[in-house]
Structures are given as C-alpha cells and as structure tokens.
Amino acid sequence: MKKMIALLLTISLLLVVFAGCSAQKQETSEPAATESTPAATEEQTPAEEQAEAPAETEEAAAASPEDVDWPKLMSLGTAATGGAYYNVGVAIGKMLESHLPTSVTVEITAGALENPVLIDSGDLEIGFTNEHIAYAAVNGTAQFEGQPIALNCLAAGLQPGVVHFAVLNGSGIETLSDLKGKTIAVGAQGNGSLSTITTIFDYFGISWDDFTPSYMSYSDGCQALVDGTVDCAIVPAGVPNSSIQTLAAAGKDYKLLSWSDEERDGFLAENPFYASVDLQPGTYEGQDEVVNTIATANIIIVSPNMDENESYWLCRTLWENIEEVYAAIPALRDSLTLENATKTTIDIAPGALRYYQEVGACLLYTSDAADE
Numbered sequence: 001m002k003k004m005i006a007l008l009l010t011i012s013l014l015l016v017v018f019a020g021c022s023a024q025k026q027e028t029s030e031p032a033a034t035e036s037t038p039a040a041t042e043e044q045t046p047a048e049e050q051a052e053a054p055a056e057t058e059e060a061a062a063a064s065p066e067d068v069d070w071p072k073l074m075s076l077g078t079a080a081t082g083g084a085y086y087n088v089g090v091a092i093g094k095m096l097e098s099h100l101p102t103s104v105t106v107e108i109t110a111g112a113l114e115n116p117v118l119i120d121s122g123d124l125e126i127g128f129t130n131e132h133i134a135y136a137a138v139n140g141t142a143q144f145e146g147q148p149i150a151l152n153c154l155a156a157g158l159q160p161g162v163v164h165f166a167v168l169n170g171s172g173i174e175t176l177s178d179l180k181g182k183t184i185a186v187g188a189q190g191n192g193s194l195s196t197i198t199t200i201f202d203y204f205g206i207s208w209d210d211f212t213p214s215y216m217s218y219s220d221g222c223q224a225l226v227d228g229t230v231d232c233a234i235v236p237a238g239v240p241n242s243s244i245q246t247l248a249a250a251g252k253d254y255k256l257l258s259w260s261d262e263e264r265d266g267f268l269a270e271n272p273f274y275a276s277v278d279l280q281p282g283t284y285e286g287q288d289e290v291v292n293t294i295a296t297a298n299i300i301i302v303s304p305n306m307d308e309n310e311s312y313w314l315c316r317t318l319w320e321n322i323e324e325v326y327a328a329i330p331a332l333r334d335s336l337t338l339e340n341a342t343k344t345t346i347d348i349a350p351g352a353l354r355y356y357q358e359v360g361a362c363l364l365y366t367s368d369a370a371d372e
Contacts, residue, residue, distance in 0.1 A: 065100050065317065066101055067309075068309045068310055069307065070100065070101055070102035072103065073102070073104075074096075074102055074103070074104045074105070074125040074126060075104075075123065075124045075125055076089050076124070077089075077109045077114075077119070077127035078090075078108065078109060078127075079110070079111035079128070079191065080191075080217040080218065081108060081217070082217060082243050083237050083243070084159050084237045085112070086106070088158060088238075088325075088332065089106045090106050092300075093106045094328075095317075095318075095321050095324045096314065096317060098324075100313065107124065109127075110189065111188065111192045112130045112191065112195075113129075113133060113143065113192040113195060114191075115127035115128060115129050115301065116129055116133065116137040116149050119151060119302065119303050120150070120303070122303070125303075125306070126300060126301070127300070128298060128299070130161065130192045130296045130297065130299075131273055131296070131299055131344060131345065132271075133192050133195060134301060134345070134346050136195075137149040138151055138347075151302075151346055152301065152302050152304045152306070152311070152348060152350075152352075153301060153302075153342075154299075154300040154302050154311060154314060154348075155299065155300045155336070155352065156297065156299045157336045157340030158300060158336055159298065159332055159335050160238070160275065160277065160296060160298060161193075161236040161238065161295055161296040162241075162277050162279070163234065163235075163236045163293050163294055163295065163296070164233075164236070164237070164244055165232060165233075165257035165293070166222065166225060166232065166235065166244060166255075166257075167225075167254065167257060168253060169254065169255055171231060173232065173257070175260075176204050176257055176259070177204055179201075179232055180206055180210045181210065182211050182212070182232055183211070183214055183230045183232075184212070184214065184231065185214045185216055185218075185222075185224050185232070185233040185234065186213045186214065186221075186234055187216070187217070187218060187221065187234065188215060188216065192236075193235075193236045199271060203266070203271075204263075218235045218237060218241070219243045219246070221234070222246050222247055223246065225247065225254070226246070226247065226252055232257075236295075236296060238329075238331055240331075244284055245285070248286045254286065255287075256284070256287065258290070258292045259294070260292070264276055264292055264293075268294070273296070274294045274295065274296060275297065277292075277293050278290050278291070278292055299344055299346075302349050304347070308349075308351040310351065311349035311350065311352050312351030312355055313351070315351060315352035315355045319341075319355070322336070341356060341361055342361065
C-alpha cells in the first residue's frame with residue numbers, strides 16, 4: 001500500500017513538472033511569434049514602409065550636429081550679385097554657419113543652369129536652381145539630353161523668379177512679340193534664365209536668330225537699358241528686384257511688359273513648371289498698372305551622395321532658424337515655408353525627408369501614401 005501511495009505521489013509530481021514545462025514552453029513561444037513580425041514587414045507595401053520610416057531613422061537623427069562628420073568648408077552656389085539667388089544665399093549661408101560646426105562660403109556662379117553641374121562635380125555642396133532645370137537634369141532632357149545628373153532636393157519654396165521684361169516708354173515695344181529684331185539683355189552666359197527665355201520665346205514664335213542677345217548680369221542689363229545700348233532687359237528674379245529698381249532711380253521712363261490673359265493661360269497650359277504672377281501697382285516706383293507675367297519655381301539642391309546626417313541637420317537647422325532668414329529676406333516668408341518645402345518633382349534628400357516626416361510636413365511622401 002505504501003508503495004502504491006509513493007507511486008501515485010511520484011506520478012503527480014511528474015505531472016506538475018510537465019505542466020510547468022509546458023506552460024514555460026508556451027510562454028517562450030509567444031515572443032517567438034512576436035519576433036517573426038519583422039518577416040511580415042518585408043511584405044508591407046512601399047507606402048506602409050514609408051509611413052514607418054521616421055520611427056526607423058529617428059534614433060539615427062538623435063545625434064547633435066557636432067557628431068556629424070562635416071566638411072571643413074561647404075560651398076553654396078548662387079548666381080551673380082544683384083540677383084535673388086545671391087542675396088538669399090548670403091542669408092542662408094550666414095545662418096547655417098552660425099549654427100553648424102562648419103564654414104559656409106557663398107559662391108558666385110553662372111546660376112541655375114550651372115549649379116546642378118557643380119553639385120554633380122563636387123564643387124558645390126549646396127546650390128539653388130529652377131524646378132524645371134532640376135527636373136530636366138535628373139531626367140536627362142532639354143539641356144541635359146542624354147546626360148542626366150543625379151540631384152536631391154533639400155527644400156523647395158525659394159522665392160519664385162518673376163520674369164520681368166523691362167523696356168523704355170517710347171521704344172515702340174508694347175508686347176513680347178515686338179521683341180523680334182531687338183537687342184536684349186538676357187542675363188549672364190550659362191544662367192538658368194536662358195532656359196526660361198528660350199521656353200517663353202518658343203511659345204511666341206521667336207528664335208534666338210530673331211534678336212541680338214547681350215549676355216550680362218541683371219544689374220548690368222538694366223544699366224545697359226538706361227544707357228540705351230539694349231532695347232529690353234529680361235530679369236527673372238525675386239520681387240522687388242534691385243536691378244529693376246535702378247531704372248526708376250536713374251529717372252528713366254520705363255515700363256514692364258504685361259502678358260495678355262490668353263497668352264499666359266496658353267503658355268502655362270504647355271509649361272506647368274511655371275506659375276502666373278500679377279505685379280500690383282506700386283510694386284516698383286513708376287509702375288501704375290497691374291503687370292501680368294509668369295514665374296519660375298526655385299529649389300535648394302544637394303548631391304544624392306551627401307551623408308544622410310548632413311542633409312538631416314542642414315534641413316533641420318534651416319527650419320529651426322528660419323526666422324533669421326526671414327529677417328534678412330522678408331519676401332521669403334510667403335514662399336519658403338514647410339508647406340511648400342516638399343513640392344518638388346525630384347527626390348528629396350534622405351536626411352531631409354527624415355526631418356520632414358518627423359515634423360509631419362512631408363505630405364507628398366507620407367500622408368498621401370498612408371491614405372492608400
């Protein structure tokens with residue numbers, strides 16, 4: 001009887017042990033199922049992966065700017081002095097240099113057309129260009145036919161380049177079509193304005209053989225108009241533009257050519273990279289009527305080879321200290337905003353994209369995708 005009782009106790013004890021082991025095995029199997037979750041994410045849609053990207057990169061972005069391996073000197077490509085690119089570049093460069101452990105030099109270049117080339121060659125770390133030029137460069141079209149250049153956008157929304165066509169009253173030039181046979185200051189050689197001028201003149205049926213181009217800076221072009229050595233000065237730049245202002249300061253009776261609604265609507269239908277702009281009376285001294293014209297979108301570009309932490313901290317520093325830039329260039333307050341920052345047709349730099357996702361500003365890459 002005692003043996004039977006002992007046997008029963010032994011069996012009971014074994015059952016308890018087995019039950020404990022079974023429970024432990026069940027408990028350890030649950031984390032195993034959790035650990036298999038990443039395998040499921042491999043089958044997520046690209047939209048879902050993009051939506052989760054901020055969580056994956058936030059830890060990498062936690063380092064301070066001092067932990068980034070910055071170059072000793074960063075070059076920011078603008079354009080000729082006297083134009084919006086240069087003035088904006090000085091403001092942004094000064095702000096970046098005061099908040100980052102690197103030096104920033106503002107480079108005078110031929111402008112929007114040359115800056116992508118200089119980014120590609122490594123001569124610039126940061127540059128300004130037109131949206132349509134960046135698109136052409138990345139896709140190997142227009143001036144970059146068969147020779148695409150890889151670019152990333154750090155921020156869109158730079159002050160639009162409003163296209164001014166300045167002539168003197170009494171010159172007989174009333175419309176853009178009247179520019180055939182005239183001598184026209186078209187900006188510096190290699191400037192992005194040449195692409196814009198070509199696009200506009202193509203629409204009006206004017207070829208480069210139909211007029212005499214004079215290549216010079218915007219300020220020199222307006223001075224040439226004052227001196228009477230050119231018939232028209234074309235200035236695609238931010239408003240108000242100091243070069244245009246010199247016309248009134250020189251006491252010249254000038255005017256800005258205005259597009260008809262039909263002309264502008266037709267042009268914009270064929271060229272969606274541009275936008276309509278109405279210069280209200282008083283924008284410039286001596287301007288008494290509304291001037292209907294167009295504008296080019298402008299963006300900040302970097303190389304896709306830029307370190308992700310560099311582009312992250314460049315972008316973050318820009319937006320966290322944007323009031324300093326606005327103080328120097330008040331007109332940027334209307335265009336260079338987080339709302340406009342991701343409105344571009346080219347890829348956003350990975351580090352910049354990370355920042356825009358963190359602050360919820362990247363509608364193009366997250367919100368739209370998450371809704372799908």
